[in-house]
Amino acid sequence: MLGIALLVACGAWQGSGEELGAACMDCHGELVEAWRASPMGRALRPLAAAELADLAPVADPRTGFRYALERRGERGFVVEEWLGPDGRSVAEARNEAELAFAIGAGVADTSYAALRGGRWWFAPLEVLSASATAPRHAVFAPGQMTKPGLRLDVAISDECLACHTDALPPERFPSNLAPSSAWTPRGPDCGHCHPAAAAHAEHQSSNATGPDPIVAAALRTPIERVSSCARCHLQGDARVPLANDPSLARAPGGDLLAKLAVFTGSDANGEIPFVSQTERMVESVCFTASLAREGRALTCETCHDPHRSVFETRERERVRAACTRCHASDEAAVLGRDAPCSEPLARRATKACVDCHARRTAPFDVADVEIFDHKIERKPLAPSKLAAIRVKQSRGGELKRFRWPGRPVPLDGDPGLELLGLVGADQAERALALVDAKPDAAVERLAIYHHTRGGLLESARRFEDARKAYLRAKLLDAGSAATRINLGLVLAQCGKASDGLAELDAVVREHPASDGALRNRALVKLALGDAAGARADLEAAHALLASAATARGLAEIARRENDRAAHERWLAAARALDPVGR
CATH class of the missing domain: 1.25.40.10 (Tetratricopeptide repeat domain)
Structure with missing residues (x-):
């Protein structure tokens, strides 16, 4: 949703004509079907015009512009009008752009790519999913809220798309140029997260001899496993590839911080971005303590099956099971500890531990939504009260390198990397x-x-x-x-x-x-x-x-x-x- 990388470059076109997960269907059919149906499996997709129905226009009194998402048959458009001093639309200043595809898992919101001048731009409106406090509705995108009147000026580059698909368009310039050849937007395929997935499928289908090239998750270190998710779930204020080919940082496998310098805000005061899951989990005592426990390291898949929707019933059960590996599930002690939970057993059966130990709070960069803060605490902070939406975590310009607990990062304190981080964080x-x-x-x-x-x-x-x-x-x-x-x-x-x-x-x-x-x-x-x-x-x-x-x-x-x-x-x-x- 948000453009967060300093360096933009195109990767090789993977091709998008084959159905998602087709190469893995024979052996992993149930997982592939679950992935196809999951929000992350649909993180990039063709527009369904019906999703634009019944959305009220959104006006910006600061600039006089009003925007609307409109459905016309099977096509969708974003319409921009300027309301003159008399409050009426000025025909000469009316613009519209066709929507090319939808971006995002849609759990909380969905962004759209608008086509202007043969290029892709973030539409100034997003659609928020229905919540307990508000029905489904359109709101201004973060960039539009922080810089009124952007007028379809925020480019969608391949670096933006790379977390939503591994089927990037052919290389082109400018980087947001719509491809001239046929290209169908689709979510990430299996190889987006599984190193050597394509080679593994070929090895299996050809009955090849020799070692299987797949890198099993169980053989990867906890840091390598967290790195797979951190590629897209660690936002930061700037991300700087440590090689001239930035696609190396996008590739699955290895320690992400050996390939990418990530800078976060050092003055955030508990305010978190929409994409902050890795950053906050790593700050949890649960994470740092778990690294010393053989076979009990806390990683993202400890609580989440990455192939499934977070709304599945088994996800809540998985989260509770993750906590009971180290904490008591009833009155019995685990690892020499007494039962830490004061809730009655009957109530614990209907709640997940994170309902109390991970706060729900508004992120600073997306309006009208609440997310789970992935920092697990005995007594979480109160939800953030934000005066205004902003795009960057740092408010005063102070940055820090993200690092794994107790581990160094390459080129720590290097002034050249700091220069790149500051420019990426809009601190020129x-x-x-x-x-x-x-x-x-x-x-x-x-x-x-x-x-x-x-x-x-x-x-x-x-x-x-x-x-x-x-x-x-x-x-x-x-x-x-x-x-x-x-x-x-x-x-x-x-x-x-x-x-x-x-x-x-x-x-x-x-x-x-x-x-x-x-x-x-x-x-x-x-x-x-x-x-x-x-x-x-x-x-x-x-x-x-x-x-x-x-x-x-x-x-x-x-x-x-x-x-x-x-x-x-x-x-x-x-x-x-x-x-x-x-």
Whole structure:
């Protein structure tokens, strides 16, 4: 639901035409059927237009925009209207976008991908599931609540999708570009969590000799087992891959923190994000104490069968059984302890231990929902009272590295990783103080470090240093279009406009849907005195993705050329796209 990764990259296309779990059905049919029916098994799916019925529009008085989710036959749309000073919808400012697919397990809420300019964006509305306090209804998405008037500006990249499916679209740029080839959204297949699942299925079906390549859960360490879930259930304020291929961090198996640096807020005061299960469980005494007990380590599947819905009756029984491994289930003592529960036995039969020992609280980043805080405590904190929704855990900008209890993390305290973490946590001003600090050699080998550092140096108008940083990033990842787009403009700012133009020409040839490359090339052409070429590039960029800023740029070029009609036309286009004049 929430975009939380610093580095975006595409993985290999797994293909999505085969039914979920088909390769495992012969031997694990019951588990596959349970997974297909579970919310997590449907974490990415085609839109069912009926799910948009009977949802009231949502208005934002801060901006004057009103949004609605509409069903039209078997198709769904998000409609945006701007209400003028008289409270009436302004026809020129009305926009709509078709919904491409649904995102999320839907236990608490569902997000939607909206198609605008041939790209996927998070719709500004989500649908909350019915709860004890409110019927099913639409609310603003977190980004829309924290930054009013985003107007379909939050991109859905493959990094966003990677926790909801292992069948990513073909590699493309920009990363939220809708694929031109057929692609069907579906939830994660068995190989998303089981290392070597495909090789195991082939081994079994071919009656091969030799060792089975599957990595059985029982042979994995507790940290490795928790890591499988932490890949997607450990949100953090920033996640930084420790290799140039970020798909390695998404792959199942191994210790996640050996592949990924996760930064969380250090000033959260008990306020938790929607996706906080691993972070909070690891803070529990139950978890830390269990690591010392042979065969009794607490992992996610101690309480949850990952193949099944949390609403199944057996899930409640599984949670109670997990607690009674170490705590008394009746008046008998376990591990030398007296019965810890003061509830009468009859009442204990109808409740799970977590009903009392894990609080239900509102997360800080999703409105109108409550979730189980996975920190197990004798006396849990009171539910959080939030003044406003926010996206990041840290409110003051202080971050800390997430770590397993009593274990070191790679490159601890490295200023380069801290720089990346701060930028990922939207703390660019703090990160700027680290641009001249010397990182470890391992961080020096990360293309994303040099790309991010280049952006910070560019913002500080240190263009020559930014040029060197982008060149280093390009050397480490020659295929990064984003780096080359930035480099092209910085070259012009360093007095090398012809070199910048050549760089951007190449990007536009390779990625004709890149409006960013066209906009930067327009700026370089202006620097070279080619106003007509700049106008053509901005018009092409606007045709790809209509933008008020691009329209204003075209209006300014028309003004300089004394083309009054074009000037007025582009100003009108900018007003229609941005009636509040952001």
